[in-house]
Amino acid sequence: MATILAVTEQRGxxxxxVSLEVISxxxxxxxxxxxxxDAVVLSNGSVDGAANLGAAGADQVLAAHHxxxxxxxxxxxxxxxxxxGGSYTAIVxxxxxxxxxxxxxxxxxxxxxxxxxxxxxxxxxxxxxATRPVYAGKAIQxxxxxxxxxxxxxxxxxxPVTSGAGKAGTAGTVAVPAFTPRVTVKGxxxxxxxxxxxxxxxxxxxxxxGLKEPGNFKLxxxxxxxxxxxxxxxxxxxxxxxxxxxxAQVGQTGKTVAPTLYVxxxxxxxxxxxAGMRTSKVIVAIxxxxxxxxxxxxxxxxxxxxxxxxxRLTDEVKKLRAE
Amino acid sequence: xxxxxxxxxxxxxxxxxxxxxxxEEERAIRDTVRAWVDEHLMPVIGDCYIQGKFPKQLIPxxxxxxxxxxxxxxxxxxxxxxNVAYGLIMQELERxxxxxxSFASVQGALVMYPIYAFGSDEQKKKWLPSLAKxxxxxxxxxxxxxxxxxxxxxxxxxxxxxDGWVLNGTKMWITNGSQAxxxxxxxxxxxxDDAKSIRGFIVPTDTKGFTGKxxxxxxxxxxxxxxxxxxxxxHLPKDAILPKSGGxxxxxxxxxxxxxxxxxxxxxxxxxxxxxAVRYAKNRVMFGKPIGATQIQQVRLADMLTxxxxxxxxxxQLGRMKDAGTMTPQHVSMAKRNNVNMATECxxxxxxxxxxxxxxxxxxxxxxxANLESVYTYEGTHDMHSLILGQEITGIAAY
Amino acid sequence: MKIAVCxxxxxxxxxxxxxxxxxxxxDENGVKFVPNPYDEYALEAAIALKEKAGAGETVVVALGTxxxxxxxxxxxxxxxxRGVLLQSPGSADGFEVAKAIAGELKGQGYDLILFGxxxxxxYNHQVGVMVAELLELPCVSAVSxxxxxxxxLTAEREIEGGVEQLACQLPAVVTADKGINTPRLPSLKGIMxxxxxxxETKPVSLGAGSITVTSLALPPERQxxxxxxxxxxxxxxxxxxxxxxxxxx
Numbered sequence: 001m002a003t004i005l006a007v008t009e010q011r012g013x014x015x016x017x018v019s020l021e022v023i024s025x026x027x028x029x030x031x032x033x034x035x036x037x038d039a040v041v042l043s044n045g046s047v048d049g050a051a052n053l054g055a056a057g058a059d060q061v062l063a064a065h066h067x068x069x070x071x072x073x074x075x076x077x078x079x080x081x082x083x084x085g086g087s088y089t090a091i092v093x094x095x096x097x098x099x100x101x102x103x104x105x106x107x108x109x110x111x112x113x114x115x116x117x118x119x120x121x122x123x124x125x126x127x128x129x130a131t132r133p134v135y136a137g138k139a140i141q142x143x144x145x146x147x148x149x150x151x152x153x154x155x156x157x158x159x160p161v162t163s164g165a166g167k168a169g170t171a172g173t174v175a176v177p178a179f180t181p182r183v184t185v186k187g188x189x190x191x192x193x194x195x196x197x198x199x200x201x202x203x204x205x206x207x208x209x210g211l212k213e214p215g216n217f218k219l220x221x222x223x224x225x226x227x228x229x230x231x232x233x234x235x236x237x238x239x240x241x242x243x244x245x246x247x248a249q250v251g252q253t254g255k256t257v258a259p260t261l262y263v264x265x266x267x268x269x270x271x272x273x274x275a276g277m278r279t280s281k282v283i284v285a286i287x288x289x290x291x292x293x294x295x296x297x298x299x300x301x302x303x304x305x306x307x308x309x310x311x312r313l314t315d316e317v318k319k320l321r322a323e
Numbered sequence: 324x325x326x327x328x329x330x331x332x333x334x335x336x337x338x339x340x341x342x343x344x345x346x347e348e349e350r351a352i353r354d355t356v357r358a359w360v361d362e363h364l365m366p367v368i369g370d371c372y373i374q375g376k377f378p379k380q381l382i383p384x385x386x387x388x389x390x391x392x393x394x395x396x397x398x399x400x401x402x403x404x405x406n407v408a409y410g411l412i413m414q415e416l417e418r419x420x421x422x423x424x425s426f427a428s429v430q431g432a433l434v435m436y437p438i439y440a441f442g443s444d445e446q447k448k449k450w451l452p453s454l455a456k457x458x459x460x461x462x463x464x465x466x467x468x469x470x471x472x473x474x475x476x477x478x479x480x481x482x483x484x485x486d487g488w489v490l491n492g493t494k495m496w497i498t499n500g501s502q503a504x505x506x507x508x509x510x511x512x513x514x515x516d517d518a519k520s521i522r523g524f525i526v527p528t529d530t531k532g533f534t535g536k537x538x539x540x541x542x543x544x545x546x547x548x549x550x551x552x553x554x555x556x557x558h559l560p561k562d563a564i565l566p567k568s569g570g571x572x573x574x575x576x577x578x579x580x581x582x583x584x585x586x587x588x589x590x591x592x593x594x595x596x597x598x599x600a601v602r603y604a605k606n607r608v609m610f611g612k613p614i615g616a617t618q619i620q621q622v623r624l625a626d627m628l629t630x631x632x633x634x635x636x637x638x639x640q641l642g643r644m645k646d647a648g649t650m651t652p653q654h655v656s657m658a659k660r661n662n663v664n665m666a667t668e669c670x671x672x673x674x675x676x677x678x679x680x681x682x683x684x685x686x687x688x689x690x691x692x693a694n695l696e697s698v699y700t701y702e703g704t705h706d707m708h709s710l711i712l713g714q715e716i717t718g719i720a721a722y
Numbered sequence: 723m724k725i726a727v728c729x730x731x732x733x734x735x736x737x738x739x740x741x742x743x744x745x746x747x748x749d750e751n752g753v754k755f756v757p758n759p760y761d762e763y764a765l766e767a768a769i770a771l772k773e774k775a776g777a778g779e780t781v782v783v784a785l786g787t788x789x790x791x792x793x794x795x796x797x798x799x800x801x802x803x804r805g806v807l808l809q810s811p812g813s814a815d816g817f818e819v820a821k822a823i824a825g826e827l828k829g830q831g832y833d834l835i836l837f838g839x840x841x842x843x844x845y846n847h848q849v850g851v852m853v854a855e856l857l858e859l860p861c862v863s864a865v866s867x868x869x870x871x872x873x874x875l876t877a878e879r880e881i882e883g884g885v886e887q888l889a890c891q892l893p894a895v896v897t898a899d900k901g902i903n904t905p906r907l908p909s910l911k912g913i914m915x916x917x918x919x920x921x922e923t924k925p926v927s928l929g930a931g932s933i934t935v936t937s938l939a940l941p942p943e944r945q946x947x948x949x950x951x952x953x954x955x956x957x958x959x960x961x962x963x964x965x966x967x968x969x970x971x
Contacts, residue, residue, distance in 0.1 A: 016882075072886065074861070095847075097881035101863045104816070104848035108855035113815035113933040116847045129936070134845050138739040139748065140939050141844075143814065147932030157969050182860035182894075186876075186887040203971075227971065228882070236685065261970040282968040283947070284960065295949065299968065300960055304953040312954040316961045320971065332736045334754065347792055351799060351913045359907055389910035402910040412910075 002035035002089040005149070006058065007081060008050075009098055010041060011188075013070070015049030017323070018094040018156045020056045025121055025159040026092040027057025027167075032123040035089055037167070038062055040174060042077050044070040054169020057162060064174040071185045072098050074105065079179035082109035088149045090128055092121075095153035103153045112147035119158045128152070136258070137281070198250055201231035204259045206250050206277070208235035210266020210287065210306055214243035219310045220265060226317040233257065233277075235267050251276035266306045269294030286310065332361060333418065336594045338632045341639060345407065352408045356415040359388055364419040369684045371546040377422065378546065379502060386457030390416070390427055392435035399439070399451035407642035410587035414638075417588030418595045421694035422547030424588040429498045430454060432580035434461030434507050437523055441565035441573055446525060450505065462503035462535070464494035464526075464552050465574045471496075472707050472722070474509075475518035475571045479554065481510035481564075488564065490524060490532075490557040496701065500550025501535040503528050507565070508554065509574050523565035523573060532557040543697040579652045582702050583645060586658035587638050589666035589698060590631060592691045596666075596673035597627045599688055603677050614676070623676055627669045634662040653715040660708035667695040723778035723870075725768040726827055726835045727802065728850065730758040731786050731793035732843040739940070746935045757793050760838025762905040763898035768836055769801040770903065771870055779803050783826055785810055785819055791921060798916035799908030805921040814844070815931025820852035822926045828857060834875075837897040839864040854895035862888050866901035 006026035008019035019039075026037045039058035041050050044067055053061045064080050066073070085091050085106055093099035093106075095117040107114035119140075120131035128150040134141045145152070198204050205224045207217055217232065224230035234244035236251050250257055251273040262280035267273060269285070269292055277283070278297055285298035286309050295301045302309050335357070342350060363381055371378045385391060394409035395401035404412075409431075417424035435454050438446055453459040470476045479492025490510050500506075506526045513520030526533060535550045565573075601624060604615030614620050641658045644650040670692035674681040682689055699705050710722045733739070734754040742749040757765070765782070772778045782797040784790045785808040794805035808826055813819055827835055835857075837850030854861030866885075867878040876889045877896065908916070950960045964971045 072881075078855075097864065097879065097886070100847050101851060101879075104851040105855050105861075107817060107848070108820065108852040111817070113817040113931055114846075114848050114852075115933060117845055132845065133941070134938070135733065135739045135748070135843055136735060137941065139741065140941055141935055142937040142939075144934045144936055145932060146934065150932075157971070160966075183862055183888055183890040186889055188881065188884040188886050190884055261964065261968075282964065282970045284964070290949070295947065297947070299947040300963055301947060301949045302951060302953070302956045302960055303949060304956070308954040309957060312957040313960070316957050317971065320961060320965065334734075334736065347795065348913055348917060351792075351796065351908070351916075352910055355799075355907050355910065355913065362907075387909060388907065393910055397911070402914060404910060404914065408910075 002030075002033050003087070004030045004033070004035050004037050005081070005085060005088040005091045006037055006039045007091065007093045007099070007102070008039055008041050008053070009094060009096060010043050010047045013043065013045060013047055015041070015047055015052075016096075018096055019049075020052070020161045021156065021159045022092050022094050022154060023053055023056040023058050024162045025154050026090070027162060027165055028159075029090060029092070029121050029123065029128065030057075033089060036060070038088070039169075040064055040081065040084075042066075042069045042080060044068065051169070054167045055163055055165060057165035057167055058169050059167045060170045060172050062172045062174045064176050066176045068181070069176075071188065072101075073181065073185060074101060074183050075181050076176065076179050077102055078105035078109060080174060080176050081106045083177045084174055085110050085149060090150040090152065093151075093153040095155050099153045103151055107151040110149065110151070112149065112151060113145070114151040114153070115143055115145055116153045117155045118152050119155050121152065121154070198231045198233040198248060198257050199255050201229060202259055203227045203230035203261045203263070204233045204250070204257050204277075204280070205230055205263045205265065206233035206235065206267060207238065207265045208267030208273075209237045211238070214238075216307075217244065219307070219314075223263070223310055223314045223317065226314045226321065228321065235270070235273050264294050264298070265310060267294055268292045269297065286313075333357065333595065333598055336597055336628070336631055338628055339636070341635055344639070345411075349405075349408045349411060352404065353411040353415055356388065356390060356412050357418070359384065360415055360419040364423060368420050368546060369690075372420070372690050373545070373684055375541070375545045377426065377502070377548040381423070382457040382460070385427065386455065391455050391457060392431040392439075392451065395431070395435055395439050395451065395455075399447060400455040401435075401451070405642075406583070406645040407639065410584065410638055410642045413584040413588040414591035414594075416591065418591035420546050420690065421588065421592060421698050422544045424584070424591070425498050425544065425547050428581045428584045428588070429463055430461050432584055433463035433577050434505070436580045437507050437565060437568065437573070437577050438525065440576065441523055441568040442525075443562070443566050445562070446565070450525065454505075459504045460499055460502050462497050462499040462506045462550070462552070463577065464497055464506050464508040466494060466496050468493060468495045472704060474574065475521070477509065477511060477521070478515055479508070479510040480515070481512045481522060481524060483512065487561045488524065488559045490526065490554045490559065492554050494552040494554075496538070497535070497550050497552050499548055500552055501537050502548050503535065506533070506552065508552070519570045521571050521574065523568040524559060524563050525565065526554070526557060526559060526563065530557050530559065543693045545693075575652070578702055579655050582655045582659040583641065583650075585698060585702055586641065586655065586662045589662040589695070590634050590638060592695055593627070593631050593634065593666035593669040596670045596688045596691050597624070597631055599686060600624060600627065600673040600676045603680070607678070620676055623672045627672060630665045630669060634665050637661060653711060656703065656708040656711040659703065660705055660712070663695065663698050664705055667692065667699055670695050723771060723775050723833045724831055725771060725778065725780045726830070726832045727761065727764045727768045727780065727782050727797065728823055728835070728837045728853070729761045729765070729782050729784040729793060729797055730838075730841045730843075731755050731784065731790040732758045732841055735759065735842055741938050741940060746938050748938065755789065755793065757796050758838050758841045758843075760840060760842070760898060760900070762838070763900065763902050764836035764838050764896075765797050765800055765802060766903045766905040767868060767896075767898060768834070769906070771834070781806065783808065783823060785812060785822055785926070787811060788923070791923070794921055795916045796908060798919045798921070799912040800906060801912060804919055807921065807923045808926040809923055810926050810928055813928045813931050814935045815933040816846045816848040817852055818928040818931040820849045820856060822928055823849065824853045824856035825926070826924075827853065833892045834870065835859070835893070835895045837895070839897040839899045850895055850897035857895070859893055859895050860890035861895040861897075862890065863897040864899040865896050866899045868896060868898075868902055
C-alpha cells in the first residue's frame with residue numbers, strides 16, 4: 001500500500017506549527033492516492049505536540065532519536081530520512097528554513113527531483129501534481145512529479161490545518177543510521193535588530209501623515225516586530241518631512257514593493273503611493289477617513305483611530321504568533 | 324522575497340531595436356552606468372537640485388566605475404572605450420541629471436582630452452591618471468563675460484616672462500570652476516586681436532592670483548557647480564603651456580568632443596522624461612480613465628517617442644563615424660542642435676502631461692526641462708549650430 | 723583558494739511576465755535577462771575572498787543556452803577569472819541540472835563552491851544543495867554571513883525567529899542569501915577586460931528528469947476589498963481573515 005512520509009519540525013523540543021500543515025497536506029494527498037501517512041519526528045528526546053499528529057492525519061508517528069538531533073542536523077537528518085524515504089510514494093516537507101535545506105538533500109540522495117515551495121498539491125493519472133508560484137509570484141506553474149518518491153516542500157501558511165482526521169498516530173521508531181556530520185549547527189541566536197528592506201520584506205507596515213509625529217512610528221515598529229520579518233515603510237509626505245529615511249519611502253518616487261502583506265496606516269492613498277504598493281498580495285488599510293482612496297485598493301480595511309487600532313493589532317498578532 | 328522588485332525602474336527607450344546593433348560590451352557599459360545612476364544619483368538628485376548643490380560625494384564612485392575620460396587610452400588609467408560606449412555613458416548620466424553629465428563632460432572632454440591631445444608626455448603622465456581617478460577635478464576656462472559665442476575675441480592674456488608665463492583675465496560660466504584643483508585656461512599669447520595666438524595652459528587652482536567664485540541665482544543646472552574664474556597675475560612655469568595647442572582651433576576641438584557627448588546626453592534626458600510621462604499617463608486616472616487613453620496625451624507620447632528614436636539613430640551613426648575617423652565638427656553640430664532641441668521639447672511636453680504634479684521636484688521632467696535650457700545654450704547655442712550648418716551648406720559664414 | 727561560482731541567467735526581476743505560446747513557459751520576447759540576483763552575492767563573495775587572500779582562482783560556471791555567455795561575461799567583468807558554459811536548454815528538474823554541474827565541478831580541486839540560494843525565475847531553491855550532496859561535500863544553504871579562515875568556514879543563516887550558526891571544513895558548498903555582502907558593479911575597464919578572459923563552452927545533455935511542467939498561468943486578479951469594521955474591536959476579525967482567508971500571517 002502506498003504511504004506518504006510527512007517530515008515534521010521541532011525546535012527546543014516543541015513541534016513547530018508548520019508541521020501540522022505538512023501533516024494535513026500529506027493527509028489530503030494520501031486520501032487522493034488511497035495511501036497512509038507516516039509522520040517522522042527527529043529529535044533528541046520527547047517532543048511536545050507529537051501526540052497531536054494523529055489528529056492532524058498521521059496514521060503512524062515515527063520517532064528518530066539521536067543525541068545531536070536537538071538542533072537541525074543537516075547531514076544526520078538527511079541520512080535518516082533518505083534511509084527510509086525510498087519506500088514512500090511521496091515525501092512532504094515544509095518550505096521552511098529547515099525544509100528548504102533538507103528536502104533537496106533528501107531528494108538528491110534518493111536520486112530524484114524536488115518540487116519546492118508548492119502552494120497546491122493534487123493527483124492526476126496516479127501522479128502527484130503541484131502548483132507553485134514562480135517569477136516572484138508573477139506566474140503560477142503547474143507540474144507533474146514522476147519521481148519515486150515525489151519530493152515536495154509546501155509553502156508555510158498556504159495549506160489549511162485539519163484537526164479532526166482522527167487517525168491513530170501509532171508510535172514507531174526509525175533507526176538513525178551512522179552518518180558523517182559534515183556541517184555542525186553551533187547554535188541559534190535571536191535575530192539582530194537589522195531592519196529588513198521594504199522591497200524584500202514579506203510584510204510591510206507603512207505609515208503616513210496620520211501618525212501625526214515621527215515618534216509615533218514606534219507603533220508601527222512594534223507591529224512590525226510582532227509580525228516578525230516585517231519592514232516599516234513610509235509615505236512620501238512623511239519622508240519629505242524628515243520623519244523617516246528616504247529608503248523607507250514607498251511610492252512612485254520611492255520604492256515599489258510587492259510583499260505578501262502590506263499594512264497602510266494613516267495613509268490616504270495618493271496615486272504616487274498606490275503606484276508603489278498596488279502589487280502587494282494582500283493590502284490592509286487602517287484610516288479614520290472612510291472615504292480615503294486607500295480603501296479602494298485594500299483587501300481589508302478598518303475605519304478607526306490608528307492610535308487605538310494599531311496597538312490592538314500588535315497585541316493580536318503577538319498572541320497569534322505565540323500559539 | 325525576490326531581490327530588487329522595484330517595477331518603477333528605468334529600462335530605457337528602444338523602439339527601433341537599436342540594442343541589436345550595439346555590441347555586448349556597449350550594452351553592458353550602458354547597463355552598468357544605468358544601474359549606478361539608479362543606485363547612487365537618483366536618490367539624491369532632487370534634494371541636490373533644490374539645495375543648489377553638486378553631489379560631489381559621488382565623484383569617487385564615478386571614477387571607480389571608470390566614466391571619467393572613458394574614451395581615452397588605458398595607459399593613462401582610463402577605460403579605453405570606443406565612442407559609442409562613451410556616448411552611452413553620457414546618455415545614462417544625463418538620464419539622471421544634466422549637471423552630472425556636465426561634470427563628466429568637462430572632466431573628460433574639456434580637461435583630460437586637451438591634456439591628452441595637446442599636452443607633453445610629462446603633462447599626460449602627471450595629470451591624466453589623477454583626473455581619471457577623480458582625485459583631481461578639472462575645469463575648462465574658455466568663455467569670458469563678453470565673449471560667449473565668439474571665443475576668438477577673448478581678452479585673457481598670457482605674457483611670456485624669462486622663467487614662465489603670467490596670465491590675466493576673467494572666465495565665466497565655468498562648470499566645476501569652484502571645486503576644480505586644476506584648470507585648463509585658454510589665453511592669447513600675442514596681440515588681443517590675434518586669435519591664432521590662443522594657447523592652452525594647465526593652471527593648478529591653488530596658484531596665487533587664481534580664484535573661482537560660484538555664480539549664484541541659477542534656475543537651471545542647479546546640481547552643477549558653475550563659477551567665474553579670475554586670474555590676476557597668475558605666474559606659471561614654462562611647462563604650464565600645452566605645447567601642441569595653437570590657435571582657436573585647439574579649444575574648438577575640445578568643444579567638438581564635449582558636444583559629441585552632449586548629443587548623446589540629451590537623449591538620456593529625453594528618455595527620462597518620456598519614461599516618466601508614459602508611466603504617469605497609464606496610472607493617472609481622470610474622468611474615470613487613465614489620461615493615457617486621451618488622444619491629446621497619445622499624440623504627445625507618439626511625438627516624443629518618434630523624436631527620441633530619430634535622435635538615437637543620429638547619435639549612433641555619429642558615434643560610428645567618430646570611431647571610423649570620418650566625423651566632422653559639422654556632423655556634431657547637427658546632432659547637438661537636433662538632440663538638445665528635441666530633449667527640451669520632450670521635457671516640456673512631459674511636464675505638461677504631468678499636470679500640476681509636473682512642477683514638483685519628486686518628478687523629474689521639470690528639472691530636466693530647466694536643465695536643458697542651459698544645455699540648449701552652452702557648447703555652441705542652438706542658433707550658432709544652425710549657422711555652422713548653414714555655412715557648411717552654402718560655404719558662406721553668416722556669423 | 724580555488725573558488726567556483728555557479729550562475730544562472732534569469733529574466734530581470736522587473737520584467738513583465740507573459741505566458742508563451744506553449745502555455746508552459748514565458749514569452750521571452752523583449753524580456754531583459756540578467757545574472758540571477760542571488761548569484762551576484764555568490765560572485766561578490768568569491769571575488770572578495772580572492773582579493774583578501776591575494777591569490778587563487780575564481781571560476782564561474784553557468785548552465786544555459788549560448789545567450790548565457792553574456793551573463794558569464796558580466797561575472798568576468800565583476801572580476802571572476804574565467805568562465806565555463808555548460809550548453810543546455812536546462813530542465814524543470816533541479817536534480818538534472820545539479821548532476822550536470824556536479825559533473826563539471828568534480829575533481830577540479832575547488833576549495834569553495836558558491837551558489838545563490840535560489841534562482842528568481844523558477845524559485846527552485848535546491849540546485850546548490852543537491853550539487854553538494856552529489857559531490858559529498860559539506861553544504862550550508864541560504865547564508866547571510868560568511869567567514870572563511872584556515873581551511874574552514876563559519877556561516878549564519880536566517881531561520882524563523884532566529885539565526886542559525888554553522889561551521890564546516892573546506893572544501894564546501896555555500897548558497898548565498900541577501901545580507902552576505904553588497905555585490906559590486908562591474909567597472910567599465912572590467913567590462914572591456916572581460917572579453918579577453920577565457921570562456922569555455924561545453925555541451926551537456928540533461929536527463930529527462932522526474933518533473934514536468936504542464937502549464938504556466940498568470941495569477942488570478944485581485945478581488946474587491948471589504949471594510950472589516952470600525953475601531954479596535956474590528957481587529958480580531960481582521961487577524962482571523964488574514965490568517966484563514968488571505969493566509970498571509
